[in-house]
Amino acid sequence: MSEENFGFATRAIHVGQEPDPVTGAVIPALSLATTFKQSAAGVHTGFEYSRTGNPTRNGFEKAVASLECAKYGIAFSSGSATTAAIINLLKSGDHVISIDDVYGGTNRFLSRVANTQGIETSFIDISDSELLKSTIKSNTKLIWIETPTNPTMKMVDIEAIVKTVKSINNEIIVVVDNTFMSPYFQNPITFGADICVNSISKYINGHSDVIMGIAVTNNEKINERLHFIQNSVGAIPSPFDCYLANRGVKTLAVRMRQHEKNALAVAKFLEAHPLVEEVYYPGLESHPQHELAKKQMKGFGAMMSIRIKGNLDTSNKFLSSLKIFTLAESLGGVECLCELPCVMTHAAVPPEQRAKLGITDTLIRLSVGIEETEDIINDLDQALKLANEVSNKKRKMNH
Structure with a gap:
């Protein structure tokens, strides 16, 4: 059997x-070398200098590309560095x-960095195909999609958007943050995306101890250009981080199954909770794009957003009262994390x-972790x- 016929895990x-x-070691060795011996000037084994290529990094890039059903993978020192390379x-x-x-970091880069380089960005609801068509101009070169979005869990039909974009201009690059x-x-x-990006720091590594990003593609021209940028700019991940991420990716399948099991139970519990106004999770039938989620995804993941009753004080009391969830930015680790986007991950977005x-x-x-389901709920x-009790006391005092 060839590798592409193997199952995900x-x-x-x-x-x-x-x-x-050479040694038969089951786990490939961590290669910390910065340079590699050449048998003659310009004659080498495929590695010259570790910024250009590193055995540990190359193995990881190959692994993620395979999991994303792509031919090529190009890893960077962070998700933001990946975004910058693509732009x-x-x-x-x-x-x-x-x-x-x-x-928020993508918004910040596009609106406050790329604009200084003479690149204009229009932020729109890409799921509205008519709005998308009317926004595409003769100089439109790239479409940036997140699905589900961060943090409102809005979804985009990737295949439909690719068809719309390519029917107008086949040269426009469609990027999906996955x-x-x-x-x-x-x-x-x-589904036809030209580039797929992942923040490795999240689910792929899964242990909240690596900052890294990756872009994958089937397009040879894009791959060559991104490798050139990777080498020229030098925003590469360290071999040790690649080694850790290689370790993490091996358990991705089993972790994601438990993440989703917990998240679906949590979403159903919160949807029925009297102190919760809304739950945004694609796995719920109440999600307006639940049918698209079933069509486009193989499962519903473990990210969700909720809108609780109250105000900012209520939110802060809720967040500070949690024992298993840790109040912290980022997501996708084995542990439960929570955050308040308006003052944390999306603070850079204009009010x-x-x-x-x-x-x-x-x-x-x-970000629902893989702890015991009952403990999380x-x-x-x-x-x-506790947050509701505090809100009620403040309301009574004000009256």
Whole structure:
């Protein structure tokens, strides 16, 4: 059997991770070398200098590309560095269309860094195909999609958007940020996306101890250009981080199954909770794009946002009362994390844009971990009740 015919979990463990041909070590050695011996000037074994290529990094890139159903993988020192490298495919005068509800760091880069390079960005609801068509201009070169979005869990039909964009201009590059779903639950490349990006720091590594990003593609020209940028700019991950991420990716399948099991139970519990106004989770039938989620994804993941009753004080009391959930930015680790987007991950988004997107003082993002399901639910319940008690006391005092 060839590698591409193996199942996901098998590929996660074996692709790019062949035993050492010299020692037979089952786990490939961590290569910390910065330079490599050449048998003659310009004659080498495929490695010259570790910025250009490193055995540990190459193995990891190959593994993730396989999991994303892509031919090529290009890893960077962070998800943001990955974004910057992709935008470096463009030139001054080019136009980008980004989904409006996008990760705050991506919004910040496009609106406050790329614009200084002469690259214009329009933030729109890309799921509206007519709006998308009317926004595409002659200088539009790239479409940036997140699905589900961060933090309101809005979804985009990747295949439909690719068809719309390519029917107007086949040269426009369609990029999909797949961080929330990971390769286990969604593969944008199979729906026609030109580039798929993941923040490795999240589910793929899964242990909250690596900062890294990756772009994968089937397009040879894009791959060559991104490798050139990777080498020229030098925003590469360290071999040790690649080694850790290689370790993490081996358990991605089993972790994602438990993440989703917990998240679905949590979402159903919160949807029925009297102190919760709304739950945004694609696995719920109440999600307006639940049918799209079933069609496009192989599962629903473990990210959700909830809108609780009360105000900013209520949110802060809820967050500070949690025992199992840790109040921290990031997501996708084995542990439960929570955060308040309006003052944390999306603080850089202009207030008027946050208001339009519904990123209010009571919208809380949850990254459901792989702890015991009952413990997670009990933790959320006690924190909601404590937050409500504080809100009620303040209301009575004000009256």
